[in-house]
Amino acid sequence: MLVMVSGGSGIAPFISITRDLIFTTSTLKSTTTPQILLISAFKFSSDLAMLDLLFPHSKTPSELLNFELHIEAYITREKQPISENEQKPLRTIRFKPNPSDAPLSPTLGPNGWLWLGAIVSSSFIVFLLFLGILTRFYIYPVDHNTNRVYSHTSQAMLNMLLVCIAIAMTGCIGFVWSKKQIAMEATKQVQEMEGEKLTRFSDDRELESLPHQSIGKPNNVHYGGRPDLKRILLERNESSVGVLVCGPKNMRHEVAAICSSGLAHNLHFESISFSW
Known part of the structure; x- marks a missing residue:
């Protein structure tokens, strides 16, 4: 009993x-x-x-x-x-699911480590590209490698600024791209759920x-x-x-x-x- x-x-x-x-x-x-x-x-x-x-x-x-x-x-x-x-x-x-009701996930989505690795590698490439452009078209025509106009300290500060710009740019691009991918997957899942026949309840x-x-x-x-x-x-x-x-x-x-x-x-x- x-x-x-x-x-x-x-x-x-x-x-x-x-x-x-x-x-x-x-x-x-x-x-x-x-x-x-x-x-x-x-x-x-x-x-x-x-x-x-x-x-x-x-x-x-x-x-x-x-x-x-x-x-x-x-x-x-x-x-x-x-x-x-x-x-x-x-x-x-x-209640029908809403595409905007996406589950909470890390900032870079479920594959955060892959996105982080892509951001680090791409930011390094962008930094090298910016460094080459700055040196070839801005520092060299003025200083001609004499280090009189732009000292090592000035060049180091410019390099740090380029690093920050590269990281911020690639990070923002990766974040926006990841959010778009998550939204597209959520919308696809909702459409599949709505397309299924409900056996227990009708739609409305x-x-x-x-x-x-x-x-x-x-x-x-x-x-x-x-x-x-x-x-x-x-x-x-x-x-x-x-x-x-x-x-x-x-x-x-x-x-x-x-x-x-x-x-x-x-x-x-x-x-x-x-x-x-």
Whole structure:
């Protein structure tokens, strides 16, 4: 027996656990999965739609008959169910990728070392070219290799300036060229994705669903209160009961206190916590 207790967004890890158990049940026919009791607490009834994520969309209800999952949902901030006219439909919209949404990469793109080597070698060639032009058409006609007009210090400063100009020029050219290549590849990938036929959703389809229409409909929905975790856990008479809890800090501490109180020796506690 497995009891999973969640509060709010704490249901997230249980979605992965449930889907993994469903996959194991469907692929390994000889494997038996434990009976699962899911206790979920939400603030509003609209949050019940998150229970639909427990089951993969590729699975039909007939394929889940061998998976024993009992869901008890608790709505803490609503005293009674909301009528269908008052319920706001939840929309799941599939956004098309944008060519400008390119993934973050180094300045010179994924092949940064190749681009860096090309920039270094090309900047050296550009420097030699500029040095030859400067010496032949500017320094030599004035100085004639006497070093009287242009001393070694002046020539060294001019050489350093040429090095900076060569590196800046080749670096800018390499950066612009790399960005263009990345943009072209991203555009090509988007066009290929848009050209593929979507089997699950049509291109312009928006899925609208109400909480009571989901496959993961809870067996019981309780309004206006929190679950009595002590009563629920102590009533489990199986020989071994695994208890997983994920949610607010007070909820985790309450479940831990119940499992370690010594009132029941068949409870095995495990906490899952996450933070931003």
